[in-house]
Amino acid sequence: MNAYQPRPESHAFILMEVLRAPEVLAELPALAEHAEPALLTQVIEEAGRFVGEVLSPLNRAGDEVGAQWKAGSVTMPPGFRDAYQAFWRAGWPSLACATEDGGQGLPTALEAVLHEMLNAANHGWTMAPGLLHGAYECLKHHASDEIKARYLEKLATGEWLATMCLTEPHAGSDLGLVRTRATPLPDGRFALSGTKIFISGGEHDLSDNIVHLVLARLPDAPPGPRGLSLFVVPKFDESGHRSAVHCERIEDKMGIHASPTCVLRFDEATASLVGEPGKGLNAMFVMMNAARLLVGLQGIGLLDAAWQKASAYAQERRQMRAPGSASRAGEADAIALHPAMQRILLTQRAWIDTGRVLAYRTALELDIQKHHPDAARREAAARWCSLVTPVLKSAWTEQAFIGASACLQVFGGHGYVREWGIEQHVRDARVAMIYEGTNEIQAIDLLIRKTLPDGAAALQTLLAELQADLTAMPEALAAHDAVQGFSDFVRSQVLPMVTAADAPADRAHWLADDFLRAFALVLMAWASARLAATPGAGDAPAAFWRFVWPEFDLRLRLMRSTLGAP
Known part of the structure; x- marks a missing residue:
């Protein structure tokens, strides 16, 4: 129960069935040869095998032993160096790097799937290679030929x-x-x-x-x-x-x-x-922007790891009769049958699955931005990445901490005891809300730097693109209304009251956190509709509307209060 186990079929389902990655990649000349579903599936399965067999078993010792400093040198926990050497020699760091630099030239989406698994299995270990691709991209775009010759291949392959x-x-x-x-x-x-x-x-x-x-x-x-x-x-x-x-x-x-x-x-x-x-x-921002997407994936992975533990425990732990239970008097049911526990688990599942849809789409959009032959499509991809990346970093790292704590609650007193492993996720997840730009900075970036300067034009264009996608799904009326409602709120409330001549200079700053969270919920509404339109998506879409979406009304009320609106 303590060791996270990847479920490659779940990752592959969202990437290939919900987001139809093979069709998207086939439109990119540089990646078309890698668009075969069999290849994408094989990479995801092999990633899951490496993570489950090599990294997951090291997580507990890594937390208990920790990195050790002595006289200026640091020794990593037992097994960590061997795991890293096996990792880079197997080619995992080089997945999405250019072939001319020693990379494999595969889609960025595969790197996203890999890093979600890595962080879920062993967050501490994954911190080391987590900055590799960002450093590689930074030097590739800005360094001299001399520096590239010395460092680029070493970083692309992960040898350094x-x-x-x-x-x-x-x-x-x-x-x-x-x-x-x-x-x-x-x-x-x-x-x-x-x-x-x-x-x-x-x-x-x-x-x-x-x-x-x-x-x-x-x-x-x-x-x-x-x-x-x-x-x-x-x-x-x-x-x-x-x-x-x-x-x-x-x-x-x-x-x-x-x-x-x-x-x-x-x-x-x-x-x-x-x-x-x-x-x-x-x-440096080239590196920081790459890191922010990976931190969003950290949040999704850590939440999934906590959910796995809580879900398994809830199936085994028997306490009292659940409401409406068919059990005989005196018998106890698995706590997974109790509505309070179902609500906790279904809520986190909704965040995990919709987060994957958004994160994997962002990874696909990064490849589109780089390789699509149509300039307008590249511009749309850049707009998506610019607006959605701070949301992924902020909202999903916050939910990783909140959700891991909720998953600990499923264990009751056992969750507070180290042997069950769930408390480590709560401790590990908290830092992701701080580094690579605090979550408050992400909110300021979204509202004040990316929404207000152009009068929300880029945001409204993205929302219109979501609505157009939802129009093709007749059963997605609720999601369509959600996107339209947020668009109307931005147009009628946020813009006029923040940009008014007599508006306090700090009004937008007070609004930023609730604005980002509301936008995150709107993006989740779209992602839930995509899931619901794909057979085999499970309970996450229904759970989103039942347990997560009601928060949207709260965020609108908070923003109206901040704006001084009735």
Whole structure:
């Protein structure tokens, strides 16, 4: 009961039956050869086999032993290095990387499925390769040919791991406060000095090298975020010497004990500039946006792992007679028959299945944005990814924590005891609401940066596209009305009252969290309709409308109150 087991058929069903991925991929010249259902299914099944046989059994020890720091070096829990070496040698990190860089050139959607499984099985271990694809894309788009020649294939294959070094003790989400300095050297490189904190995988023994991507400030740089440049610093340089990057300690955390969260000190470490001076955030956002989708998948995976445990326990645990039970007097029923437990389990199932639909579609849209021959279709894909990614990151990581706690409730007192394994999911899930841009920042990004500047034009276009899709499903009237209702609310309430000349400057900020959550529920309504229109979808669509959708009215009332509307 303690070990998560992937169910490849569930992932394949949503990707290929609900989202019809083979048809979507067949329209992309670069991926058409990988559109065969048999190939997609085989990759998903093999991923499930690796995750279930290799990673799931390490999760408990990873949590109990944790990463160990000693004299600047970090030793990972037993079995972790062997698992990682098997992982990259089997080609899993390279799924969606370009073939010319040592990758396999497969669809991004397969990488999404893989990472959901990895996080569900072993969140702490998966933190290490979680940044690989983002680092690869960052260097591929912004680095010089010299840097690409040294690092790109190593990152594409996963032979070397990577970090993202942004945060400093005085500068959390406000990157404009970064103080790490980059001093030019005679050979064209730079000497980096400063301290970075909360660096996931900043030091470990999983791979033979670690590539640090570091935000720092040149001597003549202006203050604020526009003065930041991006640099690459390897743990070991090309001659095999260790760089002047020191792991001063690892944090003692609430969860993800197997992931070393490091304090790194750069002591005039030799670095190379990535991209143009002062354009570091532009380059780094490539990595951050990739990471945000993966964090949304973390939320879905962790919630699924918690649901698996709670569902299995509910089938076995017998307590009292359930209402309406046919059991004889004095007999106890499995608690899975009790309505209170059914509500908990069905609610989480609705979040998991609709989240998969949205996350896997986002992965497909990333490939469409990159490869579709029609410019208008590429633009639509970019719009989807821009608006939906912050929702996935925020809403599903929040639900992972709330839902894991609800799943713990199914166990009663046993859930609070470590031997059952459910409490680890609650502890592990909490961090996903914080890193890669807090959930509050995701909400601000959605409303203030992506909705208000164009008068909600992009959002309304996306909502219209959802409505058009729903029109083809006559049984989806409720979902159609849900999308239309949100569209009308944005047009009639949000825009006029936030953009009015006399509106308080902070009104939109107060509104942002409820706005994102309401939009998440609307997206779930569409996803539920797609599920309901696909035979074999199970109980999730009905559970969504019964247990999850009523929250939408609450969010509208909260927004009306914030807006000062009657």
